Amino acid sequence: MNNLAVGTRVSHPVYGEGIIARSHLTIYEIFFERGGKSEMSKYNEDLEVLETPETEPRTGLSLDEIEEVMSFVLEKYQGITHTVKIGEKWKDGVIELKPGNPELQAKEIPIDTFFHKIVMLRDRLRVLEQNINSHPKLDDADKVQLQQYISRAYGSLTTFNVLFAEKQDYFKGQGK
Structure with a gap:
């Protein structure tokens, strides 16, 4: 018994x-x-x-199953926490790239496509930032040094803030 x-x-x-x-x-x-x-x-x-039961009932997930689920969720959502909107005046617009050589053809890119790429870049920088902060082998000095590079990257991207509908979504550099 x-x-x-x-x-x-x-x-x-x-x-x-x-x-x-x-x-x-x-x-x-x-x-x-x-x-x-x-x-x-x-x-x-x-x-x-x-x-008696034919098989032992499951009592939880294995570590491999948890890892698989977490990988799926992280890959699916890529760290995106909310929908980012493009400014109303830019909807359905295009970006025209004109080469300096007049014999070459200009290229047009839909602003929505360009904006989506900018938002994806920002979200991937955020995921990188989270990975740096939680990395077990980096000490605080290494984390601060790597964070400075990310802040500079954000600062380089502030030109594109004009495309965002909400100020809360803007890129922010190191500032003063």
């Missing part, structure tokens, strides 16, 4: 039928139809086995 699996159906003369919900070192947690949840010794002779 002391090695019953979780999910085993048992019977008790006072509490009626029940199912083993947990197995501890010396006791079972059993949910009975008449007595509710009860803890009973694994050596209790009043318990009668009615049915």
